[in-house]
Every structure is written in structure tokens, then in C-alpha cells.
Amino acid sequence: NSFCTLLAIDPAASAMDVLGSALCSFCAYSFTTVALYPYRDMAKMVSNHDLFPVKDPVNFALSRYKGMLGNPSIVATIAAPTTALYTTYTIAYDVTGSAMFAGAVGGSMHAAGKRAVKVFSHRMSQQTHRGPEYATAKDAxxxxxxxxxxxxxxxxxxxxxxxxxxxxxxPMVTLTGRRNGPYGRSFFSDWYAAFKIHAFCSLLSAPFRNLFRPALHKVDYRPIPDWNSFLECEKAIYREAYVTGSRMLREAGPLYFFQGNLRTIFVTSLPWSVGYATYRMFGGPL
Known part of the structure; x- marks a missing residue:
């Protein structure tokens, strides 16, 4: 048995269950991030006009890995939101026994983690006339x-x-039953099960993502000292989304809200499902 399985060997030991899930998810998605790092960027470049934008994939991969080695913290920042998803899902599931409630908690924490990582990346890229505004991740x-x-x-x-x-x-709710159900325990079967449900949920969530994407791109990362300021910023995003969404509905029709979903499946669902299968291979308790 793997180290993570040993950590979560006693289902009654919730703390160890959570720790096992956190460690396995972080290791699994860090490994997946490194393994598929060039693939992610390559998939993002695909468009209807150019299905094979990278003409020299070997040199492209080498250049991407070189960039990653120059900024190794990027692996942790990419893996962090998914680690938050698995960890908080495990906590909520162990405490309440409700997979649906745990899915809501885990999905919410994943969203919070993604925004925090986005803000962190923005801060680390900020420049002043003297150089980077923040010298280190701790400083940021x-x-x-x-x-x-x-x-x-x-x-x-x-x-x-x-x-x-x-x-x-x-997807976490759907996949939770695999630890107790009559399913095969192969890497491919775990990957395929995760890919199917995540790709389907990508389609379901596409209208929300396309509705708010233009408004989120306009976020100015201003200081937000208190709760009221936070609410005002959120209201501004909803107002912008309403204006943009109404205009795009008139100009492009309902299909606008599903644009780009096929590429999103290959950019997001495929790596996420590989990470899930790796998590299971490492002995993750879910």
C-alpha cells in the first residue's frame, strides 16, 4: 500500500483521512501539472483557424519546461486550488456524510482558490520603476x-x-462512490470515469463561465479594505456581466454561451481527470 493509503487506513480517523486526501491530491496534481505542462499551453493555442498551432512540439515543450524551472512555484499555485477542493470535500464529507453538501463546499473552495491564485499571479507580475513590486511570494x-x-x-x-x-x-460527488462501488481499479478506468463527468459538467457550467468571463477580465485588483468594499466590487462585476451578456445574446445568440467549450474540455477536463486517476493511484481515500 502507498503512504497515502496508510495515512487513511482507518476511516474513523477523520484527521488522517483529510491529511491523506490533501497530500495525495497535492502530489497527484503537482505531478500532473509537470507532466502535462507543455500540453496545457499547446491546447490553449488551438483555434478553429489553426488546429495545430505548434509546428515544433519538441522545442515548444523544452521552452515551456525551461520557463517552469525558472519559476517552480507555478506548479504549487496550479495544484493549490485542486488540493483545496479535495481537502475541503473530504472534511465536509467526513463531518456530514453528505456528498452533495461536500461537493458544494469543495467547489466553492476551489473557486476561492482559483481567485486567490489569480490575484497572487497578478501581484507577482507587477512591476515598478525599481523592478518587481514584490520580491518574493511571502512578500506578495x-x-x-x-x-x-x-x-x-x-x-x-x-x-x-x-x-x-x-x-x-x-464530479467529486459522482466519483466518491467509486471507492465503495463495483468498479475496476485501473488507471484508465479512473481517468475515463473522471473525464466523462468533468467534461459533461464543463458543458453545464459553460454558460456561467462565458457570461462572467469578460467582466472578470476587467477586474482592476484594487485594494479592498472591508466587507462593504468587497460587495461593491462584486456588484460591479454582475452589472458588467449583465450588460455584456445581454449584448452578446442579441448579437451572437444563445450559442455564444457555449463557445470554446470543446477546447476547455481538452485544456481542463483531460488534465483534471489524469490528476484524479493519479490521486487514486497514489492511494487517495476518495
């Missing part, structure tokens, strides 16, 4: 929180709650 977290407020980490999170519960919470 500690000094950034003091200067901009704790709420600033989660600006734009409320529009993501529903799509992320659908996109990530529901």
Missing part, C-alpha cells in the same frame, strides 16, 4: 494583504461559485 502574500486587505484575494469569487460547484463539486 504578507505585504500585499496589509496594503490591499484580505478581501482583495477573493475579488470576483462570487460569480465563480455556481460554475465551480457544477464543474468540480459535482
Amino acid at each position: 502574500i504578507v505585504r500585499g494583504t496589509k496594503m490591499r486587505g484580505a478581501f482583495a484575494w477573493f475579488q470576483g469569487v462570487t460569480p465563480l461559485l455556481a460554475p465551480h460547484i457544477l464543474w468540480y463539486g459535482i
Whole structure:
């Protein structure tokens, strides 16, 4: 048995169950991030006009890995939201026994993690006339929180709650039964089960994501010192989404809200399902 399986060997030991899920998910999705790092960027470049945008995939992969080695923290930042998903899902499931409630909690925390990572990446890329505004990741977290407020980490999170519960919470609910059900325990069967449900939920969540995407791109990452300021920022996002969504519905029709979903499946669902299968291979308790 793997180390993670040993950690979660006693179902009654909830703390060990949570720790096992957290460790296995972080290791699994860190491994998947490294293994599929060039693939993610390559898939993002695919369009209707150019299905094979990368003409030299070997050099492309080498250049992407070189960039990753120059900034190794990117692996942790990509894996962090999914680790939050698995960890909080496990906590909620162990405490309540309700997979649906756990899925809502896990999906919400995944959304919060994604926004926090987005803000962190934005801060680390900020430049001043003297160079980077934040010298280290710790500086971006500690000094950034003091200067901009704790709420600033989660600006734009409320529009993501529903799509992320659908996109990530529901797959967790569906896949939870695999640890007790009559399913095969092969890497491929785990990957295929996860890919099917995640791709389907990608389709379900596409209207929400396309509705709010333009508004979220306009987020200005301003300081948010208190709750009222946070609410005002969220209201502005909803107003912008309403204006943009109404205009696109008139101009492009309902299909606008499903645009890009096929590419999203290959960019997101395929790596996520590989991560899930790796999590199971590492002995993850879910």
C-alpha cells in the first residue's frame, strides 16, 4: 500500500483521512501539472483557424519546461486550488456524510482558490520603476494583504461559485462512490470515469463561465479594505456581466454561451481527470 493509503487506513480517523486526501491530491496534481505542462499551453493555442498551432512540439515543450524551472512555484499555485477542493470535500464529507453538501463546499473552495491564485499571479507580475513590486511570494502574500486587505484575494469569487460547484463539486460527488462501488481499479478506468463527468459538467457550467468571463477580465485588483468594499466590487462585476451578456445574446445568440467549450474540455477536463486517476493511484481515500 502507498503512504497515502496508510495515512487513511482507518476511516474513523477523520484527521488522517483529510491529511491523506490533501497530500495525495497535492502530489497527484503537482505531478500532473509537470507532466502535462507543455500540453496545457499547446491546447490553449488551438483555434478553429489553426488546429495545430505548434509546428515544433519538441522545442515548444523544452521552452515551456525551461520557463517552469525558472519559476517552480507555478506548479504549487496550479495544484493549490485542486488540493483545496479535495481537502475541503473530504472534511465536509467526513463531518456530514453528505456528498452533495461536500461537493458544494469543495467547489466553492476551489473557486476561492482559483481567485486567490489569480490575484497572487497578478501581484507577482507587477512591476515598478525599481523592478518587481514584490520580491518574493511571502512578500506578495504578507505585504500585499496589509496594503490591499484580505478581501482583495477573493475579488470576483462570487460569480465563480455556481460554475465551480457544477464543474468540480459535482464530479467529486459522482466519483466518491467509486471507492465503495463495483468498479475496476485501473488507471484508465479512473481517468475515463473522471473525464466523462468533468467534461459533461464543463458543458453545464459553460454558460456561467462565458457570461462572467469578460467582466472578470476587467477586474482592476484594487485594494479592498472591508466587507462593504468587497460587495461593491462584486456588484460591479454582475452589472458588467449583465450588460455584456445581454449584448452578446442579441448579437451572437444563445450559442455564444457555449463557445470554446470543446477546447476547455481538452485544456481542463483531460488534465483534471489524469490528476484524479493519479490521486487514486497514489492511494487517495476518495
